Amino acid sequence: MTVRTIGSEQHLSFVRTLPSASFLQTPAWGAVKREWRHESLGWFDADDTLVGVGLVLYRQLPKVKRYLAYLPEGPLIDWAADDIGDWLDPLAEHLRSSGAFGIRIGCPMVVRRWHAPTIKAAIADERIARLSQALPDETNHDATRLRNRLRDLGWRPPNEDEGFAAGQPRFVFQLPLAGKTPDELLAGMNQLWRRNIKKAAKAGVTVSRGTVADLPAFHRIYVETAERDGFTPRPLDYFEQMFATLLAEDDDRIRLYLAHHEGDLVAATTWVRVGGHAWYTYGASTTAKRDVRGSNATQWRMITDALAAKATVYDLRGITEGLESDDPHLGLIQFKVGTGGEAVEYVGEWDLPLNPLIYAAFDIYMRRRG
Numbered sequence: 001m002t003v004r005t006i007g008s009e010q011h012l013s014f015v016r017t018l019p020s021a022s023f024l025q026t027p028a029w030g031a032v033k034r035e036w037r038h039e040s041l042g043w044f045d046a047d048d049t050l051v052g053v054g055l056v057l058y059r060q061l062p063k064v065k066r067y068l069a070y071l072p073e074g075p076l077i078d079w080a081a082d083d084i085g086d087w088l089d090p091l092a093e094h095l096r097s098s099g100a101f102g103i104r105i106g107c108p109m110v111v112r113r114w115h116a117p118t119i120k121a122a123i124a125d126e127r128i129a130r131l132s133q134a135l136p137d138e139t140n141h142d143a144t145r146l147r148n149r150l151r152d153l154g155w156r157p158p159n160e161d162e163g164f165a166a167g168q169p170r171f172v173f174q175l176p177l178a179g180k181t182p183d184e185l186l187a188g189m190n191q192l193w194r195r196n197i198k199k200a201a202k203a204g205v206t207v208s209r210g211t212v213a214d215l216p217a218f219h220r221i222y223v224e225t226a227e228r229d230g231f232t233p234r235p236l237d238y239f240e241q242m243f244a245t246l247l248a249e250d251d252d253r254i255r256l257y258l259a260h261h262e263g264d265l266v267a268a269t270t271w272v273r274v275g276g277h278a279w280y281t282y283g284a285s286t287t288a289k290r291d292v293r294g295s296n297a298t299q300w301r302m303i304t305d306a307l308a309a310k311a312t313v314y315d316l317r318g319i320t321e322g323l324e325s326d327d328p329h330l331g332l333i334q335f336k337v338g339t340g341g342e343a344v345e346y347v348g349e350w351d352l353p354l355n356p357l358i359y360a361a362f363d364i365y366m367r368r369r370g
Helices: 008-015 027-032 085-097 116-124 141-152 182-188 191-203 212-229 236-249 294-308 330-337 356-369
Strands: 002-005 037-044 050-060 067-071 100-115 171-176 206-210 254-261 264-274 277-285 313-318 342-353
Touching (some): 002 085, 008 027, 008 050, 027 037, 027 050, 027 236, 037 085, 085 100, 100 116, 100 141, 100 356, 141 342, 171 330, 182 294, 206 212, 206 294, 212 236, 212 277, 254 294, 264 294, 277 294, 342 356
Parallel strands (some): 067 100, 277 313
Antiparallel strands (some): 037 050, 050 067, 100 342, 171 313, 171 342, 206 254, 264 277
16 A cells, blocks of 8 residues: 555545545645645555545644644545554655654544433433443444554554644534434424424524625624634634635535524524535524524524435534533533434544654644644
8 A cells, every 4th residue: 555645636536436524534625724734645555546535734833844744534544444554554654754743633433322312311310420431322343443453553542631632523413314304303303402493483584595795694693602602713714715615626515504583694504515424514693582593493404405415414513521410511412412313432533643752842832822
């Protein structure tokens, strides 16, 4: 197996052959992340056939031409291979020659799944403080073998308190869509979700597809949401760049949804799809008129549109593990569990420090910067 730079068209053509892939591994995502240098990589077998691809983002160390190489939720390779070293060793060799002092990958192999009833029971059980303490409904033993091999090869999972740990979540919440009808999906939701969706419709909330011209309106209530919920919002030009770049790659890669009530914008969300996987990526809502349930209305529209687009999974993205009643993120888990979906744990992010000294210095820099 060899690894070398490939063009974005070859990269995208390979992605299109897959049933699904993370949008963070599409060529266009490299152009969205303007603060990183990016490169498309291809894995070639002994017959020089392209068998895997990856998007690498390079973050430069200040004042030194050495880089952290980051493959978010990737690369797109055979993670169930007999020896993952056959795939990762040539990657490390290529990135070392490109000036990388460390590598971070994001393995998309599923480790465990917890269905909605299991999560609800765990939340109600005072003995269970974290999701990983609850008995899963499904376990993938190949993931254990993969983790052991990664350790043998010198890779390690990042510590949760590391400065660069703000990567991609290991636990996410997903709603399986395959083989379902809209009525079946609605019936699978809890009573509160069904009631809120009906309440929004009865109140006259309308959800429509927006365009790039509507991004300033989305951003206005997104900033309001950030102030209310205590996070730092991204600037408007980030979203404008994201939409321009992703839509240039695929005219249905990203969508904007707007919920209005009596002419007022009350909620807005963004939706991304690659093959059979659709994601809810950003959400915003106004403090005023929260009782008309615009957020539930936009979610329901995105779910049914994902189903219409033949997606098999609707992904509500990251959750934290904490299930205790005083956990500040418990409400987010409960909101997502109400859809009737499942919590999914991935093998997730792993690091290979090619130069441990420089990697440690970079970690300190990122922590101070954060």
